[in-house]
Amino acid sequence: MDDIRLLPATGLEGLIAQLRSRGYRVMGPTLRDDAIVTGEIRSASDLPQGVGDEQDPARYRLRKRDDGAYFGFAAPAQSSKPVFFPAEEVIWRGRRDTAVTPDSAASASTPDNAGNPTTAPASSPHDPGFTVERDQLDAPPIALLGVRSCDLRAVQIHDKVLAGRTYIDAHYVTRREATFVVAVACSDPAATCFCASMGTGPRPAATDPATGEPSYDLLLTEIAPSDPDRHHFVLEIGTEAGRDVAHAIDTAPAEFDDQHEALAVTAHAASQQTRRITAATVRDDLRASAESSRWEDVASRCLSCTNCTLVCPTCFCTTVEDVSDLTGATAERHRVWDSCFSEDFTYIHGGPTRESVKARYRQWITHKLSSWEDQFGMLGCVGCGRCIAWCPAGIDITEEAAALGRMRAGGVLPTGDHVPTGDHVTVTS
Amino acid sequence: MMAGVGTIADAVARTGRADPMIPRRFAITRVRQDTRDTFTLLLDPVDGGEEMTFRAGQFTMLHAFGVGEVPISIAGDPRHPAPLEHTIRNVGAVTRALVNAAPGTEIGVRGPFGTSWDAADARGHDVVFVTGGIGLAPLRPAILDVLAERDSYGKVLLLYGSRTPDDILYGAQMRRWADLDGVNVQMTVDNAPHGYKGRVGFVTELIGRAGFDPRRAFAFVCGPEGMMRAAASALVSRGVSPARVRLSMERSMKCGIGLCGHCQLRELFVCVDGPVLDYARLEPLMDVREL
Ligand code: SF4
Numbered sequence A: 001m002d003d004i005r006l007l008p009a010t011g012l013e014g015l016i017a018q019l020r021s022r023g024y025r026v027m028g029p030t031l032r033d034d035a036i037v038t039g040e041i042r043s044a045s046d047l048p049q050g051v052g053d054e055q056d057p058a059r060y061r062l063r064k065r066d067d068g069a070y071f072g073f074a075a076p077a078q079s080s081k082p083v084f085f086p087a088e089e090v091i092w093r094g095r096r097d098t099a100v101t102p103d104s105a106a107s108a109s110t111p112d113n114a115g116n117p118t119t120a121p122a123s124s125p126h127d128p129g130f131t132v133e134r135d136q137l138d139a140p141p142i143a144l145l146g147v148r149s150c151d152l153r154a155v156q157i158h159d160k161v162l163a164g165r166t167y168i169d170a171h172y173v174t175r176r177e178a179t180f181v182v183a184v185a186c187s188d189p190a191a192t193c194f195c196a197s198m199g200t201g202p203r204p205a206a207t208d209p210a211t212g213e214p215s216y217d218l219l220l221t222e223i224a225p226s227d228p229d230r231h232h233f234v235l236e237i238g239t240e241a242g243r244d245v246a247h248a249i250d251t252a253p254a255e256f257d258d259q260h261e262a263l264a265v266t267a268h269a270a271s272q273q274t275r276r277i278t279a280a281t282v283r284d285d286l287r288a289s290a291e292s293s294r295w296e297d298v299a300s301r302c303l304s305c306t307n308c309t310l311v312c313p314t315c316f317c318t319t320v321e322d323v324s325d326l327t328g329a330t331a332e333r334h335r336v337w338d339s340c341f342s343e344d345f346t347y348i349h350g351g352p353t354r355e356s357v358k359a360r361y362r363q364w365i366t367h368k369l370s371s372w373e374d375q376f377g378m379l380g381c382v383g384c385g386r387c388i389a390w391c392p393a394g395i396d397i398t399e400e401a402a403a404l405g406r407m408r409a410g411g412v413l414p415t416g417d418h419v420p421t422g423d424h425v426t427v428t429s
Numbered sequence B: 001m002m003a004g005v006g007t008i009a010d011a012v013a014r015t016g017r018a019d020p021m022i023p024r025r026f027a028i029t030r031v032r033q034d035t036r037d038t039f040t041l042l043l044d045p046v047d048g049g050e051e052m053t054f055r056a057g058q059f060t061m062l063h064a065f066g067v068g069e070v071p072i073s074i075a076g077d078p079r080h081p082a083p084l085e086h087t088i089r090n091v092g093a094v095t096r097a098l099v100n101a102a103p104g105t106e107i108g109v110r111g112p113f114g115t116s117w118d119a120a121d122a123r124g125h126d127v128v129f130v131t132g133g134i135g136l137a138p139l140r141p142a143i144l145d146v147l148a149e150r151d152s153y154g155k156v157l158l159l160y161g162s163r164t165p166d167d168i169l170y171g172a173q174m175r176r177w178a179d180l181d182g183v184n185v186q187m188t189v190d191n192a193p194h195g196y197k198g199r200v201g202f203v204t205e206l207i208g209r210a211g212f213d214p215r216r217a218f219a220f221v222c223g224p225e226g227m228m229r230a231a232a233s234a235l236v237s238r239g240v241s242p243a244r245v246r247l248s249m250e251r252s253m254k255c256g257i258g259l260c261g262h263c264q265l266r267e268l269f270v271c272v273d274g275p276v277l278d279y280a281r282l283e284p285l286m287d288v289r290e291l
């Protein structure tokens, strides 16, 4: 049991302090504006202890738990996506060289080696050149604390998308390089969660399925939060760096039963999930559904608000904005999150190639659940359910995928069998 | 205390992968007006470094300082890549800034990106170029590739359509290709003023009667998407294999390197999987509206 230790609930403080003393900026779940979002963790008191959540289509609410659980909630309102891939980033800053006018060029004449004056070519006044510099990221390395399985898998997906192909996102790669990960096994899935069906949770896989690299340095499973005398974490060690940290903090040896107890937490969490996507067939179902009548139906509900893409931990589309000062002497190029739901997204002269909302919704769900597999060898959805909870229309990706699957299978499906809000339909296809 | 994350350049270097988001500075050495709204820019690097070598069909991202960036296919000769040559239609803020820039103005260039026409695959075969308007510019490097080894190819046809006689691009050059290089150039215009002597009609109508052997032909098609679909389907109905019909797709592109997501066409990132793609691959995608 060398790779498993027990950490008392009070030992979180020591873990956080240990990570901070090693120079990490610790980022984890914090409370802000009645939601759980990723923020800096300076001490255990920054964690939303005793807070739970309720998530349903178009609904996200926090509730007070009657125990002292530190991680007794499901997918936070925002994932750890912005930690490595912020919503806005300066790609480079440019400055115009000092203007060269014909006058100043002439007066800058200097003798050449033979003593003859040389004059810069008397060009017409023109824009001078410019120099471009990249911002340097002078930030401490990140330790993710309490990242749950779906969001950890989403980071691994971004590792492939943004850092694992021919061309890479330089800022992402830099931020991600020295990350330390303290993952948490999920105990309290929301009604919107379906990671179990996607194979992405609730217990984090030990290794990244794409690279074989360890998924986490340390993994916490929270045990008995309702019993102050027993409340503790099972601490699993995933890497040598994790072992080093674990040895530096106050832990106790674990028994075989402790591991069992940890596994039971996630087994129970998985059994509570009612939503699901049939991961084995969804790629083909969506590929075959390009001309489905379902798109009209979902387009009549979708507001094209882009919420689903903003909260999704795997969505990576961006655009660029050029910001220059009034004199035009300096300019910055910003990379900002974009959404395939915005009408401008596909704009080329003549108009957008995906003008209708039905084409935009089709693009989004087909990318997540089908073409992502062709592009990256994995699906682009980790089952976190955020797009369901944060959709103002209560559109449910699991329900849309199931409907498309049923229609493909030839079943008669009247459009409009959806339940826009409130109780969800349990799909058992 | 652990040091902060390293510099971006170091982190990128450790991946062994490329991060071509920083433009290289080029100066506009000449601007040539081709038609009412179309201009050709000749560019030389100002850093004194190597010329930008490219393969026919590739594009660059051209950046007008403080205004923005656009993807533009390279129009020059792959064997003589300097000066770097782009033919641009003045249709938006960035292209306006580019075509109105005085000689000497510096712009940013990233690239070259994307796939090639790979015209050499057609050695020993007939070659049919089908294009319209400014679509001739991205095809020009492939035409020059073929003409550089003219004897290695069978018949070479250039079917060119333009909206009006005034919109014909590279007219003098097309005449030289016809007169000196053994290219069967056929031109047509969609609309002509009264008394116009040339052919009037759509370029796709030329395909049915053009003299080439469909069973041993390669076709390279560039133009608006509707025109490319019609041309590809006409070529295929004449018996050209869809795998030998290549199209250059146009999509919104913000990065040119497969990261921004804008150019996706189902599983394709048009910027890295394309822009040149064969019709066997594209046909099912082009058949779905707004895919
Ligand atoms: S598509 Fe929805 S459920 Fe899937 S990862 Fe994105 S937000 Fe989560």
Ligand code: SF4
Residues within 6 Å of the ligand: A301, A302, A303, A304, A305, A306, A307, A308, A309, A341, A387, A390, A391, A392, A393, A394, A395
């Ligand atoms: S599916 Fe929902 S969240 Fe996404 S754009 Fe449409 S209305 Fe907004």
